[in-house]
Amino acid sequence: MSARGAVLARLASRGVIDAARVETLAATVATPWWLALLQAVAAWIASLLLVSTFFAPLLLAGFGSGAAASGIGGVLLLIAAIWLFGRKRIFTDQMALAFSLAGQALVLSAFANFRAAPDIALDRVWLVGLLVSVVMLLVRSTSTHRTACALLACAHLGLLIGPGNGLMLYAVVLAALAVAAWLGRSHWRTLPAGLPVKPIAHALTLGALACGWLVGVEVSREAMQSLAGEVGPAGLMTWLYPAGAGAILLGAAGWLSRATAVALRGVVLGGATLFVIAAWQAPGLITSAALLLAVFHACHRAWTGLVLLAALLYLGEYYYSLQVTLLVKAGALAATGLVLLGLRLVLGRWRGRGA
Amino acid sequence: MSWSVQEVGQILTLAEAGELSRDDLARAARIAPLRPSRTTWLLAVDRLFALAGALLLAAAVVFFFAYNWADLHRFAKLAVACVALAGCVGVAAFSAPFGIVYRAALLGACITTGALLALIGQTYQTGADLWELFLAWATLMLPFVLLARSSASWALWLLVANLALARGLSQSGWSVTLGDWFGPVGVLLLAGLNLAALLLFETLGPRLLSLPRRHIARLAAAGIIVPLTAGAMIGCWGGKYVAVTMVFAAVIAAGFKAYLELRRDLVMLAFVTFSAIAVVTTGMFRVLVELASAGGEEGAVFLIVATFVYPLTALALIGGSVLAARWILQLHREDRSA
Numbered sequence: 168m169s170a171r172g173a174v175l176a177r178l179a180s181r182g183v184i185d186a187a188r189v190e191t192l193a194a195t196v197a198t199p200w201w202l203a204l205l206q207a208v209a210a211w212i213a214s215l216l217l218v219s220t221f222f223a224p225l226l227l228a229g230f231g232s233g234a235a236a237s238g239i240g241g242v243l244l245l246i247a248a249i250w251l252f253g254r255k256r257i258f259t260d261q262m263a264l265a266f267s268l269a270g271q272a273l274v275l276s277a278f279a280n281f282r283a284a285p286d287i288a289l290d291r292v293w294l295v296g297l298l299v300s301v302v303m304l305l306v307r308s309t310s311t312h313r314t315a316c317a318l319l320a321c322a323h324l325g326l327l328i329g330p331g332n333g334l335m336l337y338a339v340v341l342a343a344l345a346v347a348a349w350l351g352r353s354h355w356r357t358l359p360a361g362l363p364v365k366p367i368a369h370a371l372t373l374g375a376l377a378c379g380w381l382v383g384v385e386v387s388r389e390a391m392q393s394l395a396g397e398v399g400p401a402g403l404m405t406w407l408y409p410a411g412a413g414a415i416l417l418g419a420a421g422w423l424s425r426a427t428a429v430a431l432r433g434v435v436l437g438g439a440t441l442f443v444i445a446a447w448q449a450p451g452l453i454t455s456a457a458l459l460l461a462v463f464h465a466c467h468r469a470w471t472g473l474v475l476l477a478a479l480l481y482l483g484e485y486y487y488s489l490q491v492t493l494l495v496k497a498g499a500l501a502a503t504g505l506v507l508l509g510l511r512l513v514l515g516r517w518r519g520r521g522a
Numbered sequence: 523m524s525w526s527v528q529e530v531g532q533i534l535t536l537a538e539a540g541e542l543s544r545d546d547l548a549r550a551a552r553i554a555p556l557r558p559s560r561t562t563w564l565l566a567v568d569r570l571f572a573l574a575g576a577l578l579l580a581a582a583v584v585f586f587f588a589y590n591w592a593d594l595h596r597f598a599k600l601a602v603a604c605v606a607l608a609g610c611v612g613v614a615a616f617s618a619p620f621g622i623v624y625r626a627a628l629l630g631a632c633i634t635t636g637a638l639l640a641l642i643g644q645t646y647q648t649g650a651d652l653w654e655l656f657l658a659w660a661t662l663m664l665p666f667v668l669l670a671r672s673s674a675s676w677a678l679w680l681l682v683a684n685l686a687l688a689r690g691l692s693q694s695g696w697s698v699t700l701g702d703w704f705g706p707v708g709v710l711l712l713a714g715l716n717l718a719a720l721l722l723f724e725t726l727g728p729r730l731l732s733l734p735r736r737h738i739a740r741l742a743a744a745g746i747i748v749p750l751t752a753g754a755m756i757g758c759w760g761g762k763y764v765a766v767t768m769v770f771a772a773v774i775a776a777g778f779k780a781y782l783e784l785r786r787d788l789v790m791l792a793f794v795t796f797s798a799i800a801v802v803t804t805g806m807f808r809v810l811v812e813l814a815s816a817g818g819e820e821g822a823v824f825l826i827v828a829t830f831v832y833p834l835t836a837l838a839l840i841g842g843s844v845l846a847a848r849w850i851l852q853l854h855r856e857d858r859s860a
Contacts, residue, residue, distance in 0.1 A: 174532040183549045184542070192541055201789050202850055205796045209843035216836035220828055258844055353556045356537045356544055365538055427560070463566065464557055466530035478574075482581055486588070493589035497582045504578030511571035518564040 171197075203257055210261030217262075218244070218269055234280040241273030245303065252308040260309045267312060271299050271319065290327055297323035304363060313363040317370030325378065330385055332404050338378035339411030342454050345371035346419050349461035349470075372458060372470060376477045379451045382408045383481075383488050390490040405490070409450035413443035416457040423464060431517055438510040445502035448491055451481035452503060524554040527562060596645045603641050607634040611666075620671060620732040628670035632663040632678055651693045656686035671732040677741055680719055684745060687715055706766050709753040713769070716745030724785070736787065743790055746773060751797040758805040767801070774798050786857065792850050799842040807835045 172193055179189045198206075222240060244266045251263035278295045297320055304316035321341065328337050348368035355364045389403045420439040424432045446452040455478035462470040485496060525533065533550055536542045542550075550556060558566070587594075587602055594602075614627035636659045643650060650658075660682045667675040691708045720742035728734055750770045757767030777794035781787045814826040 170528060170532055171536075174529050174536070177529060178533070178542075178546075178550065181550075181553050183546055183553070192536075195541075198847075198851060199788075199854060202792050202847055202854075205792055206843055206847050209796065209799065209839055213836040213839045213843075216832040216839070220832040220836070256844075257847070258840065352534060353547075353551070355534075356547055423563075459570075463527075463563075466527045466534065466556075466558065468528065468531055479577075486585065493585045497585035497589060500578045500585060501582035504575045504582060507571040507575035507578065511568055511575065514564060514567055514571075518561075518568060 198257055206257050207261040210258050211265050214262045214265035214269075218266070234277045236277075237273045237280065238277030241270045241275075241277055244270030244273065245299075248303075249306050249308075252306065252312070260312075263308065264312045264315065267303055267308075268315065271296070271303065274299055293323045293327040297327065304366070310363075310366050310369075313366035314369045317363070317367045318373060321370055321374035325374075325381075332407060334378070334385060335382055335404065335407040336411070338375065338382050338408060338454075339415070341371055341378055342375035342412060342457060343415050343418075345375045346415055346457050346461040348372075349458075349465040349467065350419065350422060352465035352467070372462070372474075375454060375458065376474070379408075379412075379454045380481065380484055383451060383484055386490045387488040390488075394489075409443070409447050409453060412450050412453040412457065413447075416443060416453050416460070419457050419460045423460060434510075434513055434517075438506070438513070441506045441510075442503065445506045446499060448495060448499040449481075449485055449503065451485065452478060455481065524559045524562075525550070525556065527558050527566075530556050530558070599641060599645065600638075603634065603638040607631060607638055610634055614669070625670050625672040625674070625732075628666045629672065629675050629678065631666045632670075632675055635659060635663045635666070636682070651689070653686050653689035653693050656682050656689060660686055668730075671730060673731060673733070673735055673737040676730065676738045680716075680738065680741060680745070683715065683719075684712065687712060704749075706753060706762050709749045709763075709766050710769060712749045713746045713773070716742045720746065736789070740787075740789055740793075743777075743793060747777075747793055747797050751800055754801045755804040758801065758808050770797075770801060786853075788850055788854055788857070791853070792846075795846045795850065796843070799839065799846060803835055803839050803842065806838055807831065810834060 175184070175189045175192055178184050179186055184192075221243075222236075248263040248267035248270060251259045251266065254260075254263075275292060275296045279289075279292045300316045300319035300323060304313055304320060325334065325337055328334055345368065348364065348371055352368075358364055386403065386405055386408075389405075417436065417439050420435050421432075424435040427435070442456060443453055446456075455474055459471065459474045459478075462474055482500075486493075491499075533542065533547070533556060537544075537547045547556070591599070610627045610631035614624050614631065617623040617627060636655075639655055639659055639662070642648070643655060660679060663675075663679060663682070667679045688708070691705075691711065720739055723730060723739040723742060727739065731738070750766060750773055753763050753766035754770035757763035757765075757770075774794055774797065777790065781790040781794065810831040811827055814831055815823050818826065
């Protein structure tokens with residue numbers, strides 16, 4: 168029996184749903200992921216051919232590289248995408264996704280190449296990108312498309328903010344929002360229908376992990392500049408990201424342990440504080456820990472695995488970062504590892520008490 | 523009574539998809555909270571902290587040696603790699619056979635074997651080509667793979683064996699007679715290697731794997747289908763890849779026979795079907811382009827190809843894919859209801 172079938176049977180046995188509902192829900196056979204993937208590949212190739220069909224006459228007529236052709240083409244592709252999403256088939260959904268992403272890129276390129284205003288600031292291009300992706304996010308479509316649009320919106324906002332302290336603060340805000348979204352997963356159903364909470368939570372989580380990596384690159388670049396005797400555009404407040412990530416971890420640990428005994432809560436908060444201090448030189452680990460607590464509380468197994476994987480990848484990136492020597496990094500990792508092993512020993516006492 | 527983590531995840535997913543109402547969710551939450559219980563948290567933390575703590579300490583050791591690497595004598599460097607290999611083998615020797623720790627330790631031994639060979643090559647500058655390193659790695663890790671009987675170890679072995687053959691075809695003396703790894707003979711040899719692996723796992727799978735899973739057979743099938751499909755698509759445009767196209771056709775026919783009638787495997791069947799669609803569509807595209815090119819001017823041909831050939835090909839692709847997906851989904855439903 169599949170996991171879905173087992174849960175439906177359990178819900179029926181506990182009287183949550185009746186047998187007729189179980190039969191109806193069990194009859195809905197979801198398309199297996201491998202078949203959806205193969206269909207997606209075919210749909211993307213077909214979309215590429217159809218988009219080429221659409222643009223070839225424009226190219227021949229000499230409009231192809233112009234902002235007007237890109238803009239009109241982009242808008243038409245977006246309209247086609249919205250129409251295709253209404254068909255509600257795997258194949259058309261994938262084509263619509265391809266059309267939507269291509270349309271958004273064309274609208275953006277049209278705005279960037281708008282000849283009437285050659286001195287247009289890049290910031291305005293990202294602002295247009297942000298607006299378009301937010302509009303497309305609100306269109307009734309698939310979860311994948313909405314996640315992609317939310318992710319694009321996060322990326323455009325990040326580009327609008329630009330590198331430096333702003334990016335660090337943005338990374339902290341993204342992580343805080345992602346943690347808050349997952350901690351409140353059981354309340355999503357009570358929010359207004361049509362609000363794409365889940366896709367936004369997916370995008371925030373991915374954005375928080377990606378921004379953590381970008382902050383590492385930024386700090387590393389600043390370290391290289393200072394080694395070369397250069398001065399960056401503005402003094403980077405390198406404490407900002409670890410402090411923000413630490414506050415999120417402590418907040419999440421505090422919220423999750425709010426109903427436990429004082430002694431256990433003290434151990435949890437004390438352990439989280441020690442973890443933040445030990446991992447201060449590796450702040451990506453602090454963000455990963457906060458996200459891990461949130462997605463585990465939300466019982467999202469895929470994200471639990473992905474956040475652990477992201478932490479492993481972060482260690483790979485951390486090896487090459489230049490802000491501190493490998494010796495300092497080794498010390499930070501050893502201290503963090505020892506904190507975790509020590510915490511395990513302490514928490515083992517509560518486990519032994521049988522909850 | 524409490525819901526397991528997997529059950530809560532499924533219940534919330536059903537609710538988010540609109541398949542469970544707010545009232546259903548409230549009823550489920552009244553039976554037990556829709557979040558991990560305290561026992562679940564403590565158990566998960568116990569496992570995670572043990573694993574993450576050990577991993578971070580191991581990473582700290584790696585970082586420490588990397589910091590001091592330049593100052594280490596070459597014997598010390600080799601000793602570090604040998605100790606890592608011995609450590610992996612030692613952990614496997616003292617853990618329960620075919621458990622997670624046993625299989626992970628032997629996978630570690632497989633990876634460390636490659637690292638040790640690379641270190642020997644770097645330290646002593648043996649002059650060996652990359653394919654010789656991959657071949658030696660595949661050979662020397664085979665005992666660990668056979669002992670581990672895990673999908674991960676076999677996947678690594680198959681990858682390294684493929685790399686050895688692909689690099690060997692590019693770097694060895696055989697490249698003069700056989701051509702590069704992506705020449706027609708190279709494609710056929712790569713497909714042949716993976717066919718041998720597929721046949722091995724289809725016949726001796728239960729003896730080679732501790733858990734009866736289809737991952738390696740499917741990976742080997744991908745190793746056959748991917749190069750053959752690419753070769754056959756090039757073959758649609760004529761030239762020396764025509765032989766690959768013919769072998770591809772035979773493999774597709776055999777694949778349908780094997781995985782539809784002899785051993786039902788819908789993943790394999792989907793793989794074979796969509797590969798066939800890719801090659802047939804490419805062939806159709808070629809015929810249409812040739813028809814459009816007959817005696818026309820360059821600009822007009824471009825317009826005809828873009829206006830008629832592209833959408834016709836796209837429609838064929840859409841039609842073929844939709845029909846194939848319906849058929850496979852139908853088989854999937856039949857299998858579930860059986």
